[in-house]
Amino acid sequence: MRKRTFILLSLLMAICLVVTACGGGANNANNADSAAGGNTAAGTAESAAQPAELAGNPAAGRGNVFTYAQISPPGIFNGILFTATYDDYICGLVFDRLIQYEPGTMAFQEKMAQSYTMDMDAGVIEFNLRPGIQIHNGLGELTAEDVAFTLRMIFDPQYDGTQFPYYNNIKGAEAFKNGEADIIEGIVLYTEPPDDPLPVVYNPAGSGDPYKITLYYDDMTMSNLHTFASYGYILPRAYYGKANYSDFSALNLTPVGTGPYVFNQYVPDQYIELDKNAGYWQTEPKIDKVIYQCISNDSNIPSLINGSADLAEIRNIDEDLGQIQGNNAAHLNVVSFQGSTFAFIKFRVTDPVMSDIRVRQALAYGFNRALFIETYTGGRSALTYAMAPRNSPAYPDESLFNKYEYSPEKAGELLDEAGWTLGSDGWRYKNGQKLTVDYTGIAENANDSMKTAMLVEDCKLIGVELIPSYYDWATYMDLVKTNPTTQMFGYAWTMTPDPYVATTLLRKDSVNNDGYYDNPEFDRLVEAAKNAKSEEEANDLFQRAYLLLNEDMPILFMNDYTNVWVNNKRVKGLITDTFINWTYNIAHMEIIQ
Numbered sequence: 001m002r003k004r005t006f007i008l009l010s011l012l013m014a015i016c017l018v019v020t021a022c023g024g025g026a027n028n029a030n031n032a033d034s035a036a037g038g039n040t041a042a043g044t045a046e047s048a049a050q051p052a053e054l055a056g057n058p059a060a061g062r063g064n065v066f067t068y069a070q071i072s073p074p075g076i077f078n079g080i081l082f083t084a085t086y087d088d089y090i091c092g093l094v095f096d097r098l099i100q101y102e103p104g105t106m107a108f109q110e111k112m113a114q115s116y117t118m119d120m121d122a123g124v125i126e127f128n129l130r131p132g133i134q135i136h137n138g139l140g141e142l143t144a145e146d147v148a149f150t151l152r153m154i155f156d157p158q159y160d161g162t163q164f165p166y167y168n169n170i171k172g173a174e175a176f177k178n179g180e181a182d183i184i185e186g187i188v189l190y191t192e193p194p195d196d197p198l199p200v201v202y203n204p205a206g207s208g209d210p211y212k213i214t215l216y217y218d219d220m221t222m223s224n225l226h227t228f229a230s231y232g233y234i235l236p237r238a239y240y241g242k243a244n245y246s247d248f249s250a251l252n253l254t255p256v257g258t259g260p261y262v263f264n265q266y267v268p269d270q271y272i273e274l275d276k277n278a279g280y281w282q283t284e285p286k287i288d289k290v291i292y293q294c295i296s297n298d299s300n301i302p303s304l305i306n307g308s309a310d311l312a313e314i315r316n317i318d319e320d321l322g323q324i325q326g327n328n329a330a331h332l333n334v335v336s337f338q339g340s341t342f343a344f345i346k347f348r349v350t351d352p353v354m355s356d357i358r359v360r361q362a363l364a365y366g367f368n369r370a371l372f373i374e375t376y377t378g379g380r381s382a383l384t385y386a387m388a389p390r391n392s393p394a395y396p397d398e399s400l401f402n403k404y405e406y407s408p409e410k411a412g413e414l415l416d417e418a419g420w421t422l423g424s425d426g427w428r429y430k431n432g433q434k435l436t437v438d439y440t441g442i443a444e445n446a447n448d449s450m451k452t453a454m455l456v457e458d459c460k461l462i463g464v465e466l467i468p469s470y471y472d473w474a475t476y477m478d479l480v481k482t483n484p485t486t487q488m489f490g491y492a493w494t495m496t497p498d499p500y501v502a503t504t505l506l507r508k509d510s511v512n513n514d515g516y517y518d519n520p521e522f523d524r525l526v527e528a529a530k531n532a533k534s535e536e537e538a539n540d541l542f543q544r545a546y547l548l549l550n551e552d553m554p555i556l557f558m559n560d561y562t563n564v565w566v567n568n569k570r571v572k573g574l575i576t577d578t579f580i581n582w583t584y585n586i587a588h589m590e591i592i593q
Contacts, residue, residue, distance in 0.1 A: 066291070068311045068312070072269045074473065075252065075253055077255040078255060079231075090274075100229055103575055118225055123216060124215065133281040135256065137262070143210040144189055144212055150234050155173050159245070198237075236257065260285045260586055273291055283587055285586065305324070311565065315447075343492045400547060427464075434465065443471055500529060507523055519554075529545065571590075
């Protein structure tokens with residue numbers, strides 16, 4: 001079968017990607033004569049001059065250790081269960097994918113797969129793994145059985161992660177998950193069944209190849225290949241093959257994979273430590289140890305300046321950018337590029353108050369989002385209106401959106417229409433009930449605290465009392481899903497090259513639908529887009545879905561981002577861009593010493 005390389009032409013040619021390699025490798029230090037400890041007339045002792053990257057660098061003495069600084073992750077270090085970007089960073093160090101995106105072109109390229117083929121008409125993807133890939137801790141070789149095992153766990157009836165919809169058109173996946181079949185007929189391995197076979201098809205006739213796996217799909221689309229490049233971490237059965245699902249998920253804090261770094265320890269709210277995998281199949285990593293330093297959002301810049309952190313993301317605002325200028329930041333390098341993240345506010349649409357579309361639209365009109373963004377980002381960000389990059393062909397022409405430009409008058413008209421009328425005290429009432437709104441916020445998050453403070457004042461002007469409460473990230477994510485009193489909440493979401501992935505925020509079938517939005521037409525449109533046979537058809541369907549959200553208002557889009565990352569100049573080989581995070585080139589990065 002002829003191998004095909006699929007390049008994301010329509011979607012990704014429109015996305016502005018800036019690939020930045022922070023330096024290309026270690027600079028060669030010039031040798032210099034030194035007279036210390038000797039007579040220059042009699043002879044000089046030669047020593048290597050200090051590399052320019054280390055002159056005055058407060059991290060010069062930290063050795064061959066790379067430290068990334070960020071808030072504490074939720075702690076789900078499992079390649080098929082994580083939902084937060086911060087956990088994904090750890091997964092990207094511990095696990096590997098079969099294929100990945102190439103920086104710049106975003107073409108699909110092989111990683112653990114030595115080769116792959118995809119036949120859209122036949123609905124088949126075939127992977128051939130590289131022999132000799134070793135699992136951490138001496139657990140043996142990774143084979144195609146581990147790929148099948150990973151998929152089997154995603155299809156488990158008890159699986160409570162978010163990735164099942166990305167694989168659910170593999171033949172037999174739905175039936176197996178629903179308990180209607182004992183075998184996943186769309187997963188084929190080419191070995192004799194082991195003593196404890198997986199619920200897949202074994203076909204040893206012919207090749208008898210332990211590195212080959214074939215996947216058969218119903219109504220295959222390009223989303224299926226995107227899934228392996230965007231998610232696609234492979235979990236070794238030798239470690240994760242437990243007797244029950246609870247034992248499997250109990251390993252979330254002690255991950256084991258085949259990636260360039262081996263998980264060492266996690267001290268909650270302090271740090272995560274990983275050691276290099278000296279037997280890594282690509283190349284032995286040049287950096288001995290990676291530390292994820294858990295810090296507050298206010299501590300990342302001081303950590304960069306004092307040299308305790310080698311890499312951190314900062315906000316694209318004057319307050320942050322101004323701190324990394326001047327002599328105290330001469331050891332730092334600033335990288336900025338088109339971000340893949342957008343911020344939003346969600347409404348709990350099942351709440352008796354929020355179930356009224358007029359209330360949701362009134363709150364949209366009543367919040368001066370443009371002023372907030374200008375104030376918070378200094379004009380370096382812009383309002384967005386859909387869950388796709390604004391220069392993506394899946395993003396509608398902005399003239400088609402109702403932009404809900406700030407208008408307390410329109411907000412008041414809608415609230416009057418909904419029966420919430422102004423009382424003599426300036427607050428709105430309906431049937432004797434005061435219009436109060438509970439907003440759940442994120443503690444120690446400058447964006448959320450400023451946004452909420454402005455929202456409280458704007459709501460007062462339209463007679464709505466907004467009552468905020470703040471929680472740490474892990475508690476917050478639990479509350480927005482479970483707390484019945486939560487009516488509004490906001491956070492940010494990181495997109496992938498496949499527009500379907502972000503729709504997980506609002507699809508009825510998704511665990512990320514924490515606002516409980518239920519619109520069959522939205523679900524139909526995005527499912528049709530996922531299964532479209534052409535990018536043009538998919539883009540049209542996504543646009544229609546986004547315009548539907550714009551009217552229905554289950555989510556109020558805020559702004560998109562330009563990402564700003566700062567790294568210590570002693571770090572070489574760092575690659576970042578819109579859809580590729582800092583762990584991408586970690587095995588080839590190095591630290592100047």
